[in-house]
Structure formats: structure tokens, C-alpha cells
Amino acid sequence: MPADATPSHSNDALQQSLWWAYAGLLLTIALLLSVAELQHYLASGGRHFWEPFLWEFSSVLMIGPLGIAIYRWHLRVLHHASLSARVGLHLLGALAYVAVHVGGMFTLRWAIYALSPVVYEPGSVLQILAYETGKDLVSYGTFVGFCHGLHLYLDAQRRQHELARLRAELAEAQLNRLAEQIQPHFLFNTLNLISSVMCEDVPRADRILCQLADLLRQALAAQQAGWHSLAQELQLVEPFLAIMQARFGPRLQVRIEASDAARQCRLPALLLISPVENAIKHDVAASSASVEVAVRAWVEGRVLHLAVENSGAAPQRTEREGALGLANLRARVLGHFGPGAMVALRAGAAGGSVLSLALPMEQDA
Structure with missing residues (x-):
């Protein structure tokens, strides 16, 4: 009898795979962006090769937990039937994303620059927000699209596991019914055989x-x-x-x-x-x-x-x-x-x- 994996074990394995895939994706993006920025940095006369890596990794490091927060926020937004309510909630989410991402990213940068002799001058707060807000709004919209696709995928997996469980329970019930039919059939015929001996x-x-x-x-x-x-x-x-x-x-x-x-x-x-x-x-x-x-x-x-x-x-x-x-x-x-x-x-x-x-x-x- 083949051993079937339970739905809970399958879900655990799937979630673990998704976590590793998410971490690998973030690391890959951070490395690619850092290498691309390093080329531009060196061409512009930059002398500290670690700076482009700091800039990009600080950004991705903040995006990691924010991506999870966006996914959970999107699931809550989906509970609202009104389209206008969903749009409004996602606009609030986008503003919060910009504020947390920019604030956290530059806090990390300034903390590391404070430990080095290199001077970091990214510009005023308004200049920073003007430069980062557009990119972050696009990032937020992309995250929402990915989150919705992931939600549909996981929901389909849950439905498939539930259907498999119901089918297994139905098959087991049918097999039990067949076994219950065989038992009285055997007993009835055996008692018939014994009854003929009773008189002899x-x-x-x-x-x-x-x-x-x-x-x-x-x-x-x-x-x-x-x-x-x-x-x-x-x-x-x-x-x-x-x-x-x-x-x-x-x-x-x-x-x-x-x-x-x-x-x-x-x-x-x-x-x-x-x-x-x-x-x-x-x-x-x-x-x-x-x-x-x-x-x-x-x-x-x-x-x-x-x-x-x-x-x-x-x-x-x-x-x-x-x-x-x-x-x-x-x-x-x-x-x-x-x-x-x-x-x-x-x-x-x-x-x-x-x-x-x-x-x-x-x-x-």
C-alpha cells in the first residue's frame, strides 16, 4: 500500500520552498543591481567599490520584509468587495511602503557611512523622496501583482489538496462498504452449511x-x-x-x-x-x-x-x-x-x- 503524503506535510514543504525561492530571488536581484551600479559608479570616477553594494543591498534588505507585509496586506484588502475600497487601501499601502522603505534604507546607509571616513551626501529629504517615490510606487504595484498571483496559486494548491483528501475519504468509505458486504455474505453461507449438519x-x-x-x-x-x-x-x-x-x-x-x-x-x-x-x-x-x-x-x-x-x-x-x-x-x-x-x-x-x-x-x- 503506497504511503501518501498528507496535505499538511505537502503545505509545509511548499512553504519552505517558497521561502528559499524568495530569499534566493532577493539575493540575486541585489547582486545584479550592485554589479550594474558598480559599473556606472566606476565610470563616474568612484573610488570605493563597496558603496554600490551598500546602496543596493540596503534597499533590497528593506524590500524583503516589506514584500511579506505587502502580501499580508493584499490578503486583507481582498476581503473588501468594493473596488474603490481596494484601490484606496492599496494607495495607503503604497504610501506606507514608500515611507518605510526610504526611511529604513537611508537609516542603514547613514549608520554604515558613520563608521567610515567616506562622506555620504544623497541630497535633501525632498530630493530623496522625489527620486525614490516613483521607483517605489512601481515596485509596490509589481509586488501586488506577484502577491495576487501567489495567492491564486496557493489557493489552487489548497483546493487540490482538499479535493484529494475528499477523494481519499470517499474511496476509503467505498472500500469499507465493500468489505462490510463481503462479511455478511460469508457468514450467511457458512451458517447455511452448518445448518445442514445440525440435524445429522x-x-x-x-x-x-x-x-x-x-x-x-x-x-x-x-x-x-x-x-x-x-x-x-x-x-x-x-x-x-x-x-x-x-x-x-x-x-x-x-x-x-x-x-x-x-x-x-x-x-x-x-x-x-x-x-x-x-x-x-x-x-x-x-x-x-x-x-x-x-x-x-x-x-x-x-x-x-x-x-x-x-x-x-x-x-x-x-x-x-x-x-x-x-x-x-x-x-x-x-x-x-x-x-x-x-x-x-x-x-x-x-x-x-x-x-x-x-x-x-x-x-x-
Whole structure:
């Protein structure tokens, strides 16, 4: 059974990736702007190569947290239905961005210049605002556009995760319903078999009922577990076959062949009970001769192969449309393992029928 990543883990990984991408983008922009400004600075006769890096990195260092603030502000603005309200709020946001960006950027510059012998004269406050405001308004608008795109992307991811979760819950509910259908079906047919013994041999029927009660307790525990190894599944099949042998006596011969690798493979609980029960119901019960029911399991490559065979002389069973047992078995197998799995019913080479299953291999750790 493949392990699916939970939506919370996927969201955490996505958020971490976005943080790293944002930090990398800011660093790249700061370096590119610094190199471009350095060329202009040196061509103008500048003598301190670190100044262009200070100017650009101080600007980007302030833009980093302000970009996050703009994203959160944009999400709040989106709650307002009125377009005029959104525009007005973004105008306020743009003014705040200009004030914080310019103030913080020049505070950092003046603090570093104060530690050096170089004189920094960027001009008056009005000159600074006149030069920086236009660029910052464009930057703010660009940030809002990116933020809205990111919001749409994350919203689509959340919707996709929610849809995947709902689909998984629906699939699990459908598989549980199929398992619940199989359990009464098996119980009903078993009790029918026991009822015929009751009139012939009461102590024998009592022993079978005790065996059935023990089997049902194990089956209930297995169904609650959901998945277990083939070895554990055979621990349910074997007592069931013992009950049927008590019912049919020498008319029923049993053979179980499973490789060690196959016994370690995992599969849905109670997957084999219905096929074995159907083999007995349709072949042993319909034949007066001795019939052998065999359960075989082996591994080829990464595929677990299962076969429920019988040597009965009863008419060949076909995949009748609407047959509950086979239809539910196929639905469970495909629901758990996907289209890579296979369920097929065919005639045996020497008579009887063979039910074959091919499942992607799962093993206990």
C-alpha cells in the first residue's frame, strides 16, 4: 500500500520552498543591481567599490520584509468587495511602503557611512523622496501583482489538496462498504452449511459453531486492522477451511502453497475468504466426488500472484454480470492497488475453476 503524503506535510514543504525561492530571488536581484551600479559608479570616477553594494543591498534588505507585509496586506484588502475600497487601501499601502522603505534604507546607509571616513551626501529629504517615490510606487504595484498571483496559486494548491483528501475519504468509505458486504455474505453461507449438519450430528455442529465464533473474532480484528501480511490472511483461511472440511468430510481436500516471500507481502484483510468460500460453495457443494481446493501464492518480480483453484467437475463458473462476490473482490483490489492489479476467473486445465489475482508487491518491514 503506497504511503501518501498528507496535505499538511505537502503545505509545509511548499512553504519552505517558497521561502528559499524568495530569499534566493532577493539575493540575486541585489547582486545584479550592485554589479550594474558598480559599473556606472566606476565610470563616474568612484573610488570605493563597496558603496554600490551598500546602496543596493540596503534597499533590497528593506524590500524583503516589506514584500511579506505587502502580501499580508493584499490578503486583507481582498476581503473588501468594493473596488474603490481596494484601490484606496492599496494607495495607503503604497504610501506606507514608500515611507518605510526610504526611511529604513537611508537609516542603514547613514549608520554604515558613520563608521567610515567616506562622506555620504544623497541630497535633501525632498530630493530623496522625489527620486525614490516613483521607483517605489512601481515596485509596490509589481509586488501586488506577484502577491495576487501567489495567492491564486496557493489557493489552487489548497483546493487540490482538499479535493484529494475528499477523494481519499470517499474511496476509503467505498472500500469499507465493500468489505462490510463481503462479511455478511460469508457468514450467511457458512451458517447455511452448518445448518445442514445440525440435524445429522448435533455435537459436530456445536464444534463447528465454536470454530466459527473463534474465526469471526479473528476476522473482526483483521478487518479493524485493515491491512496485514499474507501469512496473517492464511491464518484466517486455514480455520475456515477446517470448518468446511468438518462439513464435507473426505469430499473436500485442502492444499495451501505459499512461498516465504509471498507470506511477507501485505494485502487488505479478508481478501481471500470470499474467493475460498465461493470455490467451496460452487464446486464442492455441487459435486458428489472428492474435490481439492488449493490456495497458492508466489512472487514474480514486484508482483504478488494469488490463485484459488479447485478440481471440481461442476460446470465452469463465469464472471456473471452483477455477481456480488467477484464484483466486490475486483472493486476492492482495484480500489487499493489501482489499474496495475488484476482479477480473473477462468477454467482450470484439468477441470474446475481458477481465480487469479495479481497485486503490486507489499512486504512487512
